[in-house]
Amino acid sequence: MIRAHFGIDRNPFSADNPALLPHQQEVFDTLRVHCQQGGLCVVVGDPGTGKSVIKQALVNHDPKRLITPVVNRTLHTYHSVLRILCDSFQIDGDGRDVRCEKRLIEEAHRINHVGKMLAPVIDDAHLIDVHDLRRLRLLFEDFPKNHNLVLVAQPGLLTSLGLTPNHDIQSRVTYSVLVPRLAPDDMESFIRRELDAVALPHATFTPEAFGLIVRASEGYLRRARNLCVGSLLEAVRDRTRTVDLKQVNRVLLQPHWREREAS
Numbered sequence: 001m002i003r004a005h006f007g008i009d010r011n012p013f014s015a016d017n018p019a020l021l022p023h024q025q026e027v028f029d030t031l032r033v034h035c036q037q038g039g040l041c042v043v044v045g046d047p048g049t050g051k052s053v054i055k056q057a058l059v060n061h062d063p064k065r066l067i068t069p070v071v072n073r074t075l076h077t078y079h080s081v082l083r084i085l086c087d088s089f090q091i092d093g094d095g096r097d098v099r100c101e102k103r104l105i106e107e108a109h110r111i112n113h114v115g116k117m118l119a120p121v122i123d124d125a126h127l128i129d130v131h132d133l134r135r136l137r138l139l140f141e142d143f144p145k146n147h148n149l150v151l152v153a154q155p156g157l158l159t160s161l162g163l164t165p166n167h168d169i170q171s172r173v174t175y176s177v178l179v180p181r182l183a184p185d186d187m188e189s190f191i192r193r194e195l196d197a198v199a200l201p202h203a204t205f206t207p208e209a210f211g212l213i214v215r216a217s218e219g220y221l222r223r224a225r226n227l228c229v230g231s232l233l234e235a236v237r238d239r240t241r242t243v244d245l246k247q248v249n250r251v252l253l254q255p256h257w258r259e260r261e262a263s
């Protein structure tokens with residue numbers, strides 16, 4: 001609908017294969033180094049700050065040289081996570097946990113033997129039970145020493161790892177980073193860059209609409225994306241090619257935005 005109305009070929013503000021922002025690029029480059037040297041990396045940040053963008057960039061980086069199996073469903077038990085890992089490695093996940101662990105370790109060594117790097121990613125790692133996380137850490141101890149386990153989580157994970165019973169995990173962390181919210185100027189640059197990516201003029205959003213979107217997003221990339229897309233849809237409804245305060249405010253009046261402002 002937006003593409004047809006504005007005469008563009010791609011969806012604006014799409015999260016599919018986005019370009020990295022400078023601070024995200026820095027995190028990504030550091031993760032790549034740890035993929036070569038081996039490590040346990042922790043990437044934390046509030047929801048919507050762009051952690052998933054960094055994760056996806058790592059997955060897409062070089063599939064022929066860097067294998068990045070991803071566990072997204074971290075509310076599962078250790079038993080289920082093992083099966084998810086087996087699916088990610090495209091190996092048989094049937095049988096007891098010990099058999100799955102053996103197959104995973106053998107596949108990891110096979111990958112290492114052919115000169116490929118391995119960077120398993122556990123998304124939303126703050127949701128996984130610490131006992132299950134410890135069992136996974138022990139499993140990865142038997143992987144080739146140059147593998148890099150990446151935990152992507154909300155900041156609460158660092159608090160959890162800081163507890164005395166969990167120091168065995170914390171002491172093995174080789175790199176941790178807090179993905180910050182964007183400053184207003186950086187958010188404006190992000191929105192303009194996204195418009196450039198689909199060949200939409202910056203004037204599609206009036207200065208007033210720009211300012212309101214930047215303030216309402218509060219530095220969160222996901223909020224900015226959703227607010228911009230919602231405002232563009234309102235412009236389609238109004239049969240205009242310019243997003244002004246009217247369209248942005250109509251989105252902000254939706255209950256989920258109003259509840260956010262109230263909290």
